[in-house]
Amino acid sequence: MYAILDIETTGGKYNEEGITEIAIYKFDGHKVVDKFISLVNPEREIQPFVVNLTGINANMLRNAPKFYEVAKRIVEITDDCIIVAHNAQFDNRILKTEFKRLGFGFKRETLCTVELSKRLIPGQDSYSLGKLSRSLGIPVSDRHRANGDALATLKLFKILLNKDLNKYIIQDSIRLEPKRQMEPNHKRIIEELPSVTGVYYIHDENGKIIYIGKSKNIKHRINQHLTDTSPKSKKIQLLVAAVTYETTGSELVALLKESEEIKQNKPLYNRALRRNLFTHALYSFKDDNGYINLKIDKADGRKNPITTFSTKQSAKSFLFKAIEEFELCQKLTGLYPSKTSCFNYTIKSCHGACIKKETPESYNERINQLIKKNSYNNQNMVIIDRGRDIDERSAILIEDGVFKGLGFFDLNYQINTIDVLRSIITPMENNRDTQHIIQNYLRKNKKLKIIHFNNL
Incomplete structure (x- = not known):
């Protein structure tokens, strides 16, 4: 649990400042569960430059509560919370000073969003709250x-x-x-989880992640983990101290985050998932007569596939549909070995590429349409999918055929340049697993919104 706070002060000599306004949002990692906002009578003079900066003056604070009148509420709303602030050292010092004047020791763990931003969003021109917010598209x-x-x-x-x-x-x-730190109650853990799409993290008592997974229904999936009798589940049940989660809205985002974060964190019980997600791939080559042929083969990292598949059967199923959609030749796609024409030619579904009746140029044009539709090689595009809330969308960025990362944006904030989009994206590794995940998802979800860069 986090207490996101900001404090305005009178200014003045070090440790002689007083609080003029305080705002605290209690945040459980997903939503705000409580808040407290109040002006505060500091019982001391406000520095002129502070009045000009904040607009808070002595007249506004004359009837405001004094700090001792709001102290109890501050203690309650921050209890069992980590205080999060922009330049947390300053805000924490001011709070401790005010409580010390009351003879009360105030102690909370803190997180500083300045330091976190420097680590997680490097290369910014400035880490002031105003400039950082503008660069990330945060309305202030x-x-x-x-x-x-x-x-x-x-x-x-x-x-x-x-x-x-x-x-x-x-x-x-x-x-x-x-x-x-208490012995975990499995029933309580399950009850606190939502039935939403996202990524979940199973932690031991030291907070270390021992398992990462994704699900369309996190509550149901964790219930399976904590009630299953398999050897791996029993080991997880003995170690689990907490389960955290991130809602994604989009299953594609959940799949990509799961893949990336398993590789980053290497959880103890995810060993089986570290292998490649696919076994077979679709390749193309040009024969001696100039026709582009298609071939299903075992996935080979040294070759550049059109797209990849989890099983050989799913690859064949895809190819049969592609033959029908693009009026392709069964022989030249490897599904009908023959020295003469393919079966589809006899029923007039093939234009005769198998017996050189159709020209290579005409046939290859349809093959290239299939390749373009099912491969994002050399493409610049953004895949738009569901967000975590009704007024939010997710964005998956691909530049020059390379997966760059993903992020979320508010529908009220228009993404109109690629630079703005890059600022909200969480960079991720481009590898064969991510390519497979994206291509497989695009095949199964035909109605996804895709924006090409010339439209941004």
Whole structure:
């Protein structure tokens, strides 16, 4: 659990500042579960430059509660939370100073979004909240007011959670939360999970991830893990201390995140999933007569396939449909070995490439249509899919045929340039597994929205 906060102060000498406004959003990693926003009478003078910066003046604070009147609420809303702030060292120091004046020791673990941003979003011109928000497309209202800055920090933190492929933030959170140190209650773990599409992480008592998976129904899948009697499930059941998750909305995003994060984190019980996700591939070659032939073969990393498949049978099924859709020759696709014409020619479904009746140029044009449709080699495009909320969409970026990464964007914030899109993308590795995942998903989901760069 996190307490995302921002504090405005009077300014002045070190450790003599007073709080003029505070905003706290209690965030469970997915949604805000509580919030507290209040002006505070600092009982001291506000520096003129602070008045000009924030717009908060003495008249506004005359009837505001004093710190001792809001202290209990601050303690309650931050209890068992990690405090998250932009320049957390400053906000934490101010809070500790105010509580010390009341004779109360205030101690919370902290996370700084400045430091996290430098680690997870390197190369920014500035890490100030305002400039970082603009570069990431985060809308900010009421800049230099506690509520506006706290909301911007919350949105930034959500982006950082998504970009944290090694799960440093989540693992540290579980390790530090006191309630996680108790013997886990499997029923409680399951009850706290949603029935949504996403990626889930099974942690041991030290917060370390021991298993990563994806599911269209996380609650149901974790219930299977914690009730199954297989040897692997029993080992997981003995070690599990907590389960965290990330909703993705899109199954494609979940598949890509699962693949990437298993490779990054190498969980103990994901060994079987580290192998390639596909066994067979579709290749093309030109024969002596100039016709492009297709061939299903075992996947070979040294060759460049049109697309890949999990089984040989799924590859053959795809090819049979492609023959019908593009009016291809069974013989030249390797599905009808023959020294003469293919069967489809006898029923007039093949134009006669098998007996050189159709010209190579005419036949190859349809083959190239199939290749272009089922391979994103050399293409620049963005695949748009479901987001985590109704007003959000996911974006998978491919540049020059290379998978670059994925991210989420608000429908209210228009993506109109490739530079804006790159700023929200979490970079990921392009490998044969990701190519297979994307191509396989595109084959099964014909109605996906795809934007080519010349439309951005």
